[in-house]
Amino acid sequence: AHEALIDLIVDADGHVDPRLGGAGFNVTRAVARLGRPVAYLGRLSGDRFGQLIRANLDQHGVKIAVEAPSAAPTTLAMVDLDPAGVPSYHFYLDGTSAAAVGSGDAVLPEGTTALHAGSLCLVMEPVGTSTEHMMVNAPDSVTVMLDPNCRPTAITSRQDYLDRLMRIARRADLVKVSTEDLAYMFPGQDAGTAAAELVARGPACVLVTDGAAPVRAFAGGR
Numbered sequence: 001a002h003e004a005l006i007d008l009i010v011d012a013d014g015h016v017d018p019r020l021g022g023a024g025f026n027v028t029r030a031v032a033r034l035g036r037p038v039a040y041l042g043r044l045s046g047d048r049f050g051q052l053i054r055a056n057l058d059q060h061g062v063k064i065a066v067e068a069p070s071a072a073p074t075t076l077a078m079v080d081l082d083p084a085g086v087p088s089y090h091f092y093l094d095g096t097s098a099a100a101v102g103s104g105d106a107v108l109p110e111g112t113t114a115l116h117a118g119s120l121c122l123v124m125e126p127v128g129t130s131t132e133h134m135m136v137n138a139p140d141s142v143t144v145m146l147d148p149n150c151r152p153t154a155i156t157s158r159q160d161y162l163d164r165l166m167r168i169a170r171r172a173d174l175v176k177v178s179t180e181d182l183a184y185m186f187p188g189q190d191a192g193t194a195a196a197e198l199v200a201r202g203p204a205c206v207l208v209t210d211g212a213a214p215v216r217a218f219a220g221g222r
Helices: 023-033 048-059 127-136 158-171 179-185 191-200
Strands: 005-010 016-021 076-081 087-092 114-118 143-147 174-178 205-210 213-218
Touching: 016 023, 016 048, 023 048, 023 114, 114 127, 127 158, 143 158, 174 179, 174 191, 179 191, 179 205, 191 205, 191 213
Parallel strands: 005 076, 114 143, 143 174, 174 205
Antiparallel strands: 005 016, 076 087, 205 213
16 A cells, blocks of 8 residues: 555634545554554655654554655645535645655565555556556455545546556456445446446456445446
8 A cells, every 4th residue: 555644634713633644554554453464565754744654654563665765745635624524635746755656666565465555646656657557467366456535636637547447457356436436437327337337347346335325345246
């Protein structure tokens, strides 16, 4: 997993609450909490935010695969909460640490059995190209898991982004999507039809989340 950032949560009164975040960071830390050996494969900044992220991963026993800190600042997400608590996102990505993963860094650690990636690390560069190459060329013995976690405000070219997702999906074993992801990827289709179309692209199983509704799994035409 590749993406760690700081969520700057801004409430309706303008109060700012910085939180450690990023989809890849969250997944990696969750796996560590489950007692499984896990590596975070992403670039962390040498700034104060990056130091906090690194310390948190260390605290949870996560191996940091790309050890050298970046001189670039930590990636930021501005999360605006309206009076009802509904969030909207604005991202500060270009020239930041999470983007700075080149092809020489995107190498699976020895003994890897599963690779999980997605979200903003498929949008930024050079990390997007590096991650795609690593995923589509992963050995057959590695379970490849994709979570698009689409963030339309961060996507420059929707078509290029979708093309990348489908190239990865052909190699992926498991794809996890939300109904919002499916609406972005397959506009005008209901979630079930879209999930079935995604399964047809290659993955063995597609998991669909829908807020508080039960999770659905699509596999083998069922």
